[in-house]
Amino acid sequence: MKTSKTALVVGANGGVGSETCLALRRHGWQVRAMARAPKTDALDGVEWVRGDAMVAADVLRAAQGVQVIVHAVNPPGYRGWGKVVLPMLDNSIAAARAVGARIVLPGTVYNYGPDAFPLLREDSPQHPQTRKGELRVAMEQRLEQAAQEGTPVLILRCGDFFGPRSTANSWFSQGLTKPGMPVRKVSYPGALDIGHAWAYLPDVAETLATLLDRGDELADFARYHFGGYWLDGRGMVEAVRRAADNPDIVAGRFPWWLVTLASPFVETLREMRKMRYLWRTPVQLDDTRLRAFLGKSPYTPIEQAIRCTLEGAGSLPATREFASAA
Numbered sequence: 001m002k003t004s005k006t007a008l009v010v011g012a013n014g015g016v017g018s019e020t021c022l023a024l025r026r027h028g029w030q031v032r033a034m035a036r037a038p039k040t041d042a043l044d045g046v047e048w049v050r051g052d053a054m055v056a057a058d059v060l061r062a063a064q065g066v067q068v069i070v071h072a073v074n075p076p077g078y079r080g081w082g083k084v085v086l087p088m089l090d091n092s093i094a095a096a097r098a099v100g101a102r103i104v105l106p107g108t109v110y111n112y113g114p115d116a117f118p119l120l121r122e123d124s125p126q127h128p129q130t131r132k133g134e135l136r137v138a139m140e141q142r143l144e145q146a147a148q149e150g151t152p153v154l155i156l157r158c159g160d161f162f163g164p165r166s167t168a169n170s171w172f173s174q175g176l177t178k179p180g181m182p183v184r185k186v187s188y189p190g191a192l193d194i195g196h197a198w199a200y201l202p203d204v205a206e207t208l209a210t211l212l213d214r215g216d217e218l219a220d221f222a223r224y225h226f227g228g229y230w231l232d233g234r235g236m237v238e239a240v241r242r243a244a245d246n247p248d249i250v251a252g253r254f255p256w257w258l259v260t261l262a263s264p265f266v267e268t269l270r271e272m273r274k275m276r277y278l279w280r281t282p283v284q285l286d287d288t289r290l291r292a293f294l295g296k297s298p299y300t301p302i303e304q305a306i307r308c309t310l311e312g313a314g315s316l317p318a319t320r321e322f323a324s325a326a
Contacts, residue, residue, distance in 0.1 A: 006030040007212075008066045008101075010053050010092055011073025012046070013039060015166025015201050016106045020070050021046050023205035027213055034062045053088040056095075063095040068212060070104045081271065085135050089142060097151045102215060104208060105143060107157035107223075109197065109283055110275070111136035118195075118282040120157075122223045122289060130274045147221035154211060154218060158204055158226040159197025159285060162305075164312025166201050172309060175254055175272075176236070179313040183244050189254040190279030192233030197285050199228040200305040207290070207298045217293075227287030229302050243306035244316060 011017040012033030021031045031046045038048035051058030053073045071092040096103040110133040116124040126137045147153040162172035237251045263270040310316040
């Protein structure tokens, strides 16, 4: 039977977007994936369309006939973030309003400041310390306004993403480990005794799909926190050792001095440096509301999640399970 549920994923080439396409397909949705350079040989069963999230007509054209728009687009390497993030979101909101769709945003902790740490709840105050955080606050404010005007919204706030299809903007793949290289050292960006929030992208996508399955039960402006894994540096290093089956992996220091030195010349490093405050204090997402709504804990065992991530990055030989999923 042909499903009547259709979702548009804007930014389908990214880690969040690609995993969400796969999860929605598993849950019986027809999925339309929009990207500037569609990967038409990837993601079986997905309809690819070419489009630019900065062009309102492209988003509106791709959104025809959909019930959900997943706004998973981000500029690679944070380049030009301040100039494009809000216009891209405005285009998705306008398209959702025009076709009567719910808009979905994978959120972050950037919109919180020290007054909300260490345990973040859905209604914790949002007083960010960075421009990126201010933009995240503005994004959520625009979505809340859209919900008040009749366009339903779902936000799932998460910690730092990692997963088998995420490398470009991932702290795990670009900071702790190196894609394509065997893991011999974990370069941890913070003190080893400070906890940090991590979100495994396949679990994030599966959770979004599960929430959308129960769309009739969601508030018009629904917000949930995805707790994921809360690990300190020692816990993360030990989890990587177990996942790689290599007890000789050592804990190293992330080269913040090099980031500082190069940041005036490289925008990606400049933006990374601004996020250092999140590694200097414990930051945890309270997922009580999410687990109560779902009736379960949606998280893959940490060693399995890390192993799949390392396989996807080419740092471990791919198992049959990952090869078939990819």
